[in-house]
Amino acid sequence: xxxxVIPKPDYEAALREAGVRITRPRRVILGILSDAGDHxxxxxxxxxxxxxxxxxxxxxxxxxMKLLEGIGAIHRHAFEGGPSRFEPAVGEHxxxxxxxxxxxxxxxxxxxxxxxQQEIARxxxxxxxxxxLELYGRKRRKR
Amino acid sequence: xxxxVIPKPDYEAALREAGVRITRPRRVILGILSDAGDHxxxxxxxxxxxxxxxxxxxxxxxxxMKLLEGIGAIHRHAFEGGPSRFEPAVGEHxxxxxxxxxxxxxxxxxxxxxxxQQEIARxxxxxxxxxxLELYGRKRRKR
DNA sequence: CTGTGTGCAAACCGTTTGCACTGAT
DNA sequence: ATCAGTGCAAACGGTTTGCACACAG
Numbered sequence: 360x361x362x363x364v365i366p367k368p369d370y371e372a373a374l375r376e377a378g379v380r381i382t383r384p385r386r387v388i389l390g391i392l393s394d395a396g397d398h399x400x401x402x403x404x405x406x407x408x409x410x411x412x413x414x415x416x417x418x419x420x421x422x423x424m425k426l427l428e429g430i431g432a433i434h435r436h437a438f439e440g441g442p443s444r445f446e447p448a449v450g451e452h453x454x455x456x457x458x459x460x461x462x463x464x465x466x467x468x469x470x471x472x473x474x475x476q477q478e479i480a481r482x483x484x485x486x487x488x489x490x491x492l493e494l495y496g497r498k499r500r501k502r
Numbered sequence: 503x504x505x506x507v508i509p510k511p512d513y514e515a516a517l518r519e520a521g522v523r524i525t526r527p528r529r530v531i532l533g534i535l536s537d538a539g540d541h542x543x544x545x546x547x548x549x550x551x552x553x554x555x556x557x558x559x560x561x562x563x564x565x566x567m568k569l570l571e572g573i574g575a576i577h578r579h580a581f582e583g584g585p586s587r588f589e590p591a592v593g594e595h596x597x598x599x600x601x602x603x604x605x606x607x608x609x610x611x612x613x614x615x616x617x618x619q620q621e622i623a624r625x626x627x628x629x630x631x632x633x634x635l636e637l638y639g640r641k642r643r644k645r
Numbered sequence: 646c647t648g649t650g651t652g653c654a655a656a657c658c659g660t661t662t663g664c665a666c667t668g669a670t
Numbered sequence: 671a672t673c674a675g676t677g678c679a680a681a682c683g684g685t686t687t688g689c690a691c692a693c694a695g
Contacts, residue, residue, distance in 0.1 A: 380649060380694050401684080416652045421685060437582060439634070442684055456623060459631055467622050475615050476637055480599060483610065485639035488602055491582070492635045494619055496628035523669050523674060544659080559677045564660060585659055649694080657686065667676070 370432055377430045384419045387412050392433065392447060398464045400442040438464075438493060454492040513575055520573045527562045530555050535576065535590060541607045543585040581607075581636060597635040 370389040371381055391399075391407045399407070401420050408415040424445055427433040435443045438457055444464070452473075453466040472492065480487045513532040514524055534542075534550045542550070544563050551558045567588055570576040578586045581600055587607070595616075596609040615635065623630045 382650060382694070384651070414652080418653080418686080419651060422650080425686095437580070439580060456626055456628060458628070465626055465628075467626065469618055469622060472615055472618050475612055475618075476635075479610050479612060480637050480639050481642075483599055483608055484642050485599060485601070485608075485637070486642050487637050487639045490635070490637045492619075492633070494623050494628070494630050494633045496623050496630045499624075499627050499629050525669070525675060527676070557677080561661080561678080562676060565675080568661095647695085649692105651690100651692070653689090653691105655686105655688085658684095659682100661680105661682065663680085664678090665676100666678105667674105669674085670672085 370427065373430055373432050374426075377426075379426065383412065384408070384415045385423055387415060388420060388423045392427075392445070395447075398436065398444040398446045400444045402442065404445070439495070454494075456494040456496055459495050459497055513570065516573055516575050517569075520569075522569065526555065527551070527558045528566055530558060531563060531566045535570075535588070538590075541579065541587040541589045543587045545585065547588070582638070597637075599637040599639055602638050602640055 370392065371386070374381060374385065374389075387408050388404060390411070391404055395404075401417065401424060404424075405415070405417045405420045408420060424433065424435070424443075428435050428445075432448055433445050434448050435445055436455065437443050438455070441462075451468060453468040454472075456465040456467060457463070458465070476487060476490055513535065514529070517524060517528065517532075530551050531547060533554070534547055538547075544560065544567060547567075548558070548560045548563045551563060567576065567578070567586075571578050571588075575591055576588050577591050578588055579598065580586050581598070584605075594611060596611040597615075599608040599610060600606070601608070619630060619633055
């Protein structure tokens with residue numbers, strides 16, 4: 360019933376390639392990230408990590424996130440008025456719809472919007488380096 | 503040479519209507535906001551305020567921003583990795599293109615993108631409460 | 646054995662808040 | 671005269687960093 364089609368990234372290989380050491384805390388954190396179907400923040404990752412290995416510190420979580428972000432293995436999202444939340448950098452580019460009641464994050468993708476953004480930036484004399492499109496919404500009540 | 507077509511909001515009237523007192527610090531801050539053609543952050547507003555009246559505190563700037571935001575007179579933007587920046591809530595809704603080299607903010611508007619956002623949210627079963635579209639770019643080099 | 650990575654505590658930065666005072670109404 | 675608003679300093683929450691130790695290579 361849980362048919363994950365999305366490829367799980369091989370973080371360990373990515374790290375090895377980056378020439379850094381594979382330590383116990385890192386392995387634990389990587390495992391959590393591979394399993395995460397959601398967009399957890401650092402504290403949430405820390406809690407899940409401590410449940411596996413009590414010795415892990417929050418600093419290490421932050422340091423590992425920064426490391427993974429640096430090598431492009433994860434994306435950091437600063438949704439409004441909250442801590443950064445992370446997600447594996449796998450699959451196609453997408454944007455986010457955030458449920459303002461639950462904090463749930465739904466991913467979506469629109470080629471048309473991407474094109475329009477390019478056109479707009481172009482017409483203003485800019486090249487887009489990256490962008491951020493977040494919809495904050497509430498589940499429509501059934502009637 | 504300074505032909506401002508954009509209407510300047512009458513903050514003082516808005517505040518009076520909100521039933522709050524018009525104090526000296528508030529008057530100074532409101533003046534700064536009316537004159538600001540940019541999107542200053544709290545510290546920047548504070549500096550401009552101190553240049554006019556040395557007695558003003560940063561707390562008051564923050565409190566006044568919160569107050570103005572509450573009555574809908576200004577908008578707060580949390581552009582990436584920086585402090586909140588503010589702008590008068592006048593004119594049509596628009597989104598922002600941020601120059602990643604200078605921090606300059608260019609406003610733009612796209613009905614088409616707004617429509618597409620609505621469609622997307624709708625198809626996911628959500629009503630949009632608000633959204634955030636920010637393009638981070640670099641000026642195209644002339645060739 | 647070397648030096649990268651770690652845990653811990655302290656520092657950081659933007660922002661908020663408790664307090665006693667000041668000043669708009 | 672009242673009490674909303676203020677300046678100040680301390681607290682806050684998320685994140686980063688300096689340090690001495692630990693352990694992957």
